[in-house]
Structure formats: C-alpha cells, structure tokens
Amino acid sequence: MSEHKKRRKSRAPELDLVALKEFSGNLDSREIFMTHQLLQHYEGLMKKEVIPNTFVAFEAISMFVNGLKAGISTNRLAEIWPDEWDNRTVQVPIQLLFAIEAAWATYVGADGEKSLGQAFGMEGSLSTGRKALTKRNIAKRQLRYANAVELEYLSSGEEGKGKTLQAVYEDVADAFSHSEGKTIPVETIINAHKEFGKEIRNQLKIMGIIK
Numbered sequence: 001m002s003e004h005k006k007r008r009k010s011r012a013p014e015l016d017l018v019a020l021k022e023f024s025g026n027l028d029s030r031e032i033f034m035t036h037q038l039l040q041h042y043e044g045l046m047k048k049e050v051i052p053n054t055f056v057a058f059e060a061i062s063m064f065v066n067g068l069k070a071g072i073s074t075n076r077l078a079e080i081w082p083d084e085w086d087n088r089t090v091q092v093p094i095q096l097l098f099a100i101e102a103a104w105a106t107y108v109g110a111d112g113e114k115s116l117g118q119a120f121g122m123e124g125s126l127s128t129g130r131k132a133l134t135k136r137n138i139a140k141r142q143l144r145y146a147n148a149v150e151l152e153y154l155s156s157g158e159e160g161k162g163k164t165l166q167a168v169y170e171d172v173a174d175a176f177s178h179s180e181g182k183t184i185p186v187e188t189i190i191n192a193h194k195e196f197g198k199e200i201r202n203q204l205k206i207m208g209i210i211k
Helices: 003-011 017-025 027-047 053-069 074-080 094-109 131-158 165-180 186-206
Strands: none
Touching (some): 053 074
16 A cells, blocks of 8 residues: 555544444435534624624524424424524424514525515505504503503402592503603503403413402
C-alpha cells in the first residue's frame, strides 16, 4: 500500500457502518439532522445580528409544524432545536402553531410581494388594516370593565351590602374615570358587562368561585 493511501486512511474517521446505513436510509433522520444544522446556522447569524430572533422563531415554528405534518413525533422533532436553546417547554394548542406556520409560508412564498402584516392577515386596505388590533383593544378594555362589575357586585353581596347592579355600574364607571384620567360613561360599563358578563359568571362557576 502506498504512503499516500496510508495517510488517507489514517485521516478517515472510524464509522459505525450499521448506524451510518440506518441514518442514510432514514429520510426523517436526515431531515431532522439538516434542520438542526440550519437552525444552528440561524442561531449564529442571529448572534451576529445579521437576522432578528423573530425570523428564527417563525422559521423554527414552521419547521416544527411541517415535521408534524410529515408524521414525525414531537420527541424526534425536539432534536432540531439548536444546542444553545433553553430546554424549557410549554404546551400550546396545535391550531395556534398551524396558523402561524400557514401565515409564515404565505409570507415566504410571496417573495417580497406581501408584507409580513399582510401575510398574517393583520394588514389590508386602509379602512380594514387595523381592524384586528382595534377589536383586540376594545375586547381587552371591555373585559376589564366587565370583570370589575362582576367582582364588585359579588363581593358587595358577600359583605352584606347588597348593591344594586346599577349602583355597581356607576361605581365602576367612577373608578375607571379616575384611574384612566377621563370620563368613562356608565353606558360604556353597562355595554361591556352585557358583552362579557355572562362569560365571566360561567367561568367563575367552572372555577368553583360561584356555586
């Protein structure tokens, strides 16, 4: 054997040929390996501030969901995460991840012809562009008012004061007027309670607070 061949052989790593054959013939393993490497690459670019962490997050969610669609188990898909990532996890409804993945796929597939907001359905024409955010803000505000009404009404009864609902509406409107630095009409509080009061009461029953 020539010296050249000896040198080439000495540099070759030792292989588990059975493991290599299994890996090479297992499409899932190869995809998981390449996906892990890609996310590792993204992690490096993110540390150099070449790409934002939000891009990496959307890409990672997309990869995870596509893996699920391909029938890969969540345990196997956990192997795609970069080594540096925190290993803490949470459980979320799968439809949330599917919605994010679908919107991200639309954005990537549009090749610059749609903004991220448009792809996620958060932007549109001037008249409808902020509709989702407006509904969000209204709902959050109304829930604050409605929760305050329910808790004040229930606690007053528990304390033996027995406030009427109308009196609670007025007290809550007055309290929020002071805290928000502007007049909150009683009618606004009433409308909020009509919108969410029943849902709040049902949830309090589920929690065992109301019997």
